[in-house]
Amino acid sequence: MTFWLLLTVNSITFGGLLFLLAAGFSLIFGLMRIPNLTHGSLFMLGAYFGATFAGGMLAITFNFWIAVLMATILVAIFGTVIERFLLRQLPGQQMAQVLVTLGISFIVADFCLMVWGGDPVRVDTPESLTGFIRYGPLVFPHYRLAVIVIAAVATVALWLLLDRTRLGAMIRAGVDDPDMARVVGIRVSQLFTIVFALGAGLAAFAGIIGAPILSVYPGLDQDMLPLALVVVILGGSGSLLGSFVGSIIIGFIYNFGQALLPELSYFVLFLPMLVVLIVRPQGLFGRFVP
Amino acid sequence: MSRRFIVFVAGFVALVTLPYWMPGVYYLNVSSQILYYAVFALGLNILAGYGGLVSLGHAGLFGIAAYAIGYMLQAGYGHPVAILTALVGGMASMALYAVLSLRATGIGFIMITLALGQIIWGLAYRWISITGGDNGINLHGRPHPFGFAINSPVAFYYTTLVVFLLALASVAVFVRSPLGAALMGTRDQPRRMTALGYHVWAIRFWACMFSGLLTAISGVLFVYYTQFISPQALDLTASAEVLLMVISGGAGTLFGPIVGAALVIVVKSVVSGFIERWNMLLGAIFVVIVILMPEGLVPGTTRLWRLARRKAGARASRKTELEAASKAEAKP
Numbered sequence: 001m002t003f004w005l006l007l008t009v010n011s012i013t014f015g016g017l018l019f020l021l022a023a024g025f026s027l028i029f030g031l032m033r034i035p036n037l038t039h040g041s042l043f044m045l046g047a048y049f050g051a052t053f054a055g056g057m058l059a060i061t062f063n064f065w066i067a068v069l070m071a072t073i074l075v076a077i078f079g080t081v082i083e084r085f086l087l088r089q090l091p092g093q094q095m096a097q098v099l100v101t102l103g104i105s106f107i108v109a110d111f112c113l114m115v116w117g118g119d120p121v122r123v124d125t126p127e128s129l130t131g132f133i134r135y136g137p138l139v140f141p142h143y144r145l146a147v148i149v150i151a152a153v154a155t156v157a158l159w160l161l162l163d164r165t166r167l168g169a170m171i172r173a174g175v176d177d178p179d180m181a182r183v184v185g186i187r188v189s190q191l192f193t194i195v196f197a198l199g200a201g202l203a204a205f206a207g208i209i210g211a212p213i214l215s216v217y218p219g220l221d222q223d224m225l226p227l228a229l230v231v232v233i234l235g236g237s238g239s240l241l242g243s244f245v246g247s248i249i250i251g252f253i254y255n256f257g258q259a260l261l262p263e264l265s266y267f268v269l270f271l272p273m274l275v276v277l278i279v280r281p282q283g284l285f286g287r288f289v290p
Numbered sequence: 291m292s293r294r295f296i297v298f299v300a301g302f303v304a305l306v307t308l309p310y311w312m313p314g315v316y317y318l319n320v321s322s323q324i325l326y327y328a329v330f331a332l333g334l335n336i337l338a339g340y341g342g343l344v345s346l347g348h349a350g351l352f353g354i355a356a357y358a359i360g361y362m363l364q365a366g367y368g369h370p371v372a373i374l375t376a377l378v379g380g381m382a383s384m385a386l387y388a389v390l391s392l393r394a395t396g397i398g399f400i401m402i403t404l405a406l407g408q409i410i411w412g413l414a415y416r417w418i419s420i421t422g423g424d425n426g427i428n429l430h431g432r433p434h435p436f437g438f439a440i441n442s443p444v445a446f447y448y449t450t451l452v453v454f455l456l457a458l459a460s461v462a463v464f465v466r467s468p469l470g471a472a473l474m475g476t477r478d479q480p481r482r483m484t485a486l487g488y489h490v491w492a493i494r495f496w497a498c499m500f501s502g503l504l505t506a507i508s509g510v511l512f513v514y515y516t517q518f519i520s521p522q523a524l525d526l527t528a529s530a531e532v533l534l535m536v537i538s539g540g541a542g543t544l545f546g547p548i549v550g551a552a553l554v555i556v557v558k559s560v561v562s563g564f565i566e567r568w569n570m571l572l573g574a575i576f577v578v579i580v581i582l583m584p585e586g587l588v589p590g591t592t593r594l595w596r597l598a599r600r601k602a603g604a605r606a607s608r609k610t611e612l613e614a615a616s617k618a619e620a621k622p
Contacts, residue, residue: 035397037530086577094396096584098344099537102530103576110569222526226408229401263419266412270405274390277402281393 002137007255013144013213015251016151020206021224022231023158023243024199030175030238031188031195034087035094037101039203040225041108046075046204047216048112051123054208064126072205079200083193105221113218120217123208143212150209154202155244162240171195175238227254230273236286245284305451309444317560319515322447324555325454326511331535331547332461333504338533339542340465341497342477344400346529347387347407348505353414353524355380355509360427360519361420369433377506383410384502388495395480407529415521426520429513440514450511457504462544464500473497474542538579540586549587 025039052058053067062070082104090096129142162168173181174188182188207216214220227250235246253272257265276283312318330352337343355376362372391402414421421427432440440449464470475483476490483490513519522528535554540546554572562568583590 029397033397035400086580090580090584093584094344094400095338095537095541096580098346098400099534099576100580102534103573103580106573106576107570108573110567110573114567114570226404226526229404233401233405263417264413265416267409267416269412270409273405277390277393281398 003259005138006140007259008252009140009144009148011252011255012248013147013151013251014255015248016148017206017210017213018227018231018251019151019244019247020154020202020209022228022235022247023240024202025228026232026235026237026239026243027171027175027195028199029232031171031178032087032192033092034097035101036196036199037098037225038082038104038108039199039228040221040223041105042075042079042200042203043207043224044112044216044221045078045108046071046207047123047211047214047220048116048121048207049074049204050208051116051121051211051216055121055123068205068208071208072201075204076197076201080193080197082200083196087196088189088192105225109218109221116216118218120215122215123211125212147209147213154205155240159240167194227269230270233273233283234276236283239283239285242283242285308451309447315443318443318447320555320559322443322450322515323559324552325447325450326508326515327532327535327555328548328551329454329457329504329511330508330532331539331551332457333501333508334532335536335541335543335547336461336464336473336497336501336504338536339540339546340470340477341473341494343392343395343494343497344533345387345391345403345501346400346526346533347403347405347410348501348532349524349526349528350407350410351380351383351387351502351505352509352512352528352532353410353519353521354383355506356513356519356523357414357421357427359510359513360429363429364427373433373510376510377503380506380509381499381502384498384505385495387502388498392491392494392498404526404529407524408526411521411525414524421521424520426518429517429519432514432517446515450515453507453511457507458544458548461504465544469493469496534576538576538587540588540590543586543588546586546588553587 021039021043025036028034028036028039049071050067053062053070054064055061086100086104087097090100125141125143129146131142133140133142133145160168162171170181170186171191171194173184173186174191178188207220231243231246231250233246234249235242235244249272250269253269254265257268261268280286308321309318312321330348334345334348337345358376358379359372362375363369367375387403387406390406391399394402415423417423432446434440435449438445440446472483472488472493475488476493480490483493512523531554535550536547537550538553539548539550553575557568557572557575561571565571579587579590583593585593
C-alpha cells in the first residue's frame, strides 16, 4: 500500500512537470504547425541556467525562486530570438524547420556540455521545502508536493489565459483556423512570437522546477523531448486539456512502468500513444489531425 | 548531359581507386563509413525526399537489422541466415512502421515515426536479456561472401562500395520508374493522384518497403564494420543525424544524401579530431545551410553555380559587345 501511494505521488509530480513542458509544445505545434524539436533543449537550458543562478556558480547566489524566474525569462528571450530570426523565415517548409530546430538542439547540447561539463549538476531543494510530511509509514518530501501545487497553479493560470482573455481567444482562433483568424484582423504572426516565447519559458520553468528531482545532466534534452511528444500525440495537439490529461497518464505510466516492468518500461510508455493513433488519430482532445 | 557523365565517371574512378590514393587506413575506414551511411541516407531519401514523408525513426530499423545480426550470430547461426534474418526483420518492422505511420502525413508522420523509433530504442536499452542493454552485443568476425574474406579494411571498403553502387543504381532506376513518378505525384498532389485513380496509400507503402530494405542493408554493413551494436546506434540522435544528412545534402535529389552523409561523417570522425566542439560546429553548419540554401547543398550549389555562370556569361557578352563597339568606333 505504501509503495503504491508513493508511486502515485511521484507519478502526479512527474505528470505536473510533463504538463508544463508539453503545454508549450502543444501550443506551438497547434498554432504554428512547427514540430519544435528544440523543446527538450529549452527544458535542459532552463535547468542549467537555474542551477547556475541558484547553485552559487556565479559570484552571487540567488534565491531559488528568483533563479527560476531569471532562467525562465532568459530562455523565453532565447525562444523569441529563434522564432524571430530563424523559424519566421521558414513558414511551411517542414524540412527546413526540422533541420534548423535539430541544428539548434545540437548547438545547445554541446554548449551545455562545454559550460557545465559531463557530470550531472545537482540542484538543492530550496531550504523552505526541504522537510517531509510523515503520515503513518509514509514519507512525502515537501518539494514533491510543492511541485504538484505549482503545476496545478500553472495549469489554472494557463487555462485562464487561454479561456478568459482576449489574447487566449486570439490564440485559440489561430489554432482552429489561422487563415480565418488573419481575415478577421488578428495578427497571427505576432501571436507566433508570443506563443513561442511562452512555450520556451514554460519548458525552462519545468526544467528548473524539476531539477531538484531529476538533477541536470547531458542528454536530459533527449530524454524529455520524446516524452513531450508522446503527451501531445496522446492528448491531442493545440488542446490544453489534452496536454493535461496526457501528462498525467504518461506520468503514471512512466513511474509505474519503471517500477513494475523495468525491461519493457519504454515499450509500455509508447504503447498508449500507438493505440490512440490507431483509434483516434487527432488525440484524445485534439482539435485537428496533424 | 555530357559534362554530367564526365563528373559521374570521374567520381566512379575516384571511388574505385580510393584505397590507392587515400593516405592511411584511418581515412579508408572513414570512407567505408561514409558509404554505408550514404546507403542509409539514400533509403531515407526515398521517403523524405521523393515521398515527402519525413521519418525521424529510421535508426530504429537500422538498429533492428544490426541487432538481428548480433543476436543470430550469438545464437550460433551462420552469416547467411543472420543476414537474411536482418533484412527480413528490417522489412517487417518497416511494414509495421508504415501501417501505423501512414495514417498521417507531414508533422504527424514525423511524430509517429519518432515515437516508433523510441520504442525500439527503449527495447534495445532495457530488454537486457535479448539485447544486452547498454553493454550491447559484440560480433566476432565478418562473413566470407563467395569465399572472399572481407576482414581487411580494403576488402571491406570494396564490399561496401559494391553495395553502395548497387543501392545508388537501384534508387536511380526507382526514381525514373512509374512507381517513382507516382510517389513524387503523391508528394506534390495527393488528392489529384487519388482522383486519377492511384492508390496513394499503396504507393507510399511500397516506397516505405524499398526504404526499409536499404536501411536494413546499411544496418548490416554497419554492424559488420563496427563488430558491435549498442542502443546508442539507434537513439533519437542517430535518427536525426541521418535525416540531417538527407536534408542538408538535398532531399529529393539523387546525390544530395551522399554529400550529406560525407559532410556529417567527416565532421563527426575527422574534424572532431581537431575541434573539440564538433557537435556545435555540425549544428551551426545545419543552421547556416537552412539560411543560405534551404533546398540543400547539392541543389543549392547547382543554383549558385548556374547563377554565377549566367552572370559571368552576361559580363562576357557585354565585354565582347563593348569591344566590338570600340573597334567599330576606332575603325573610321
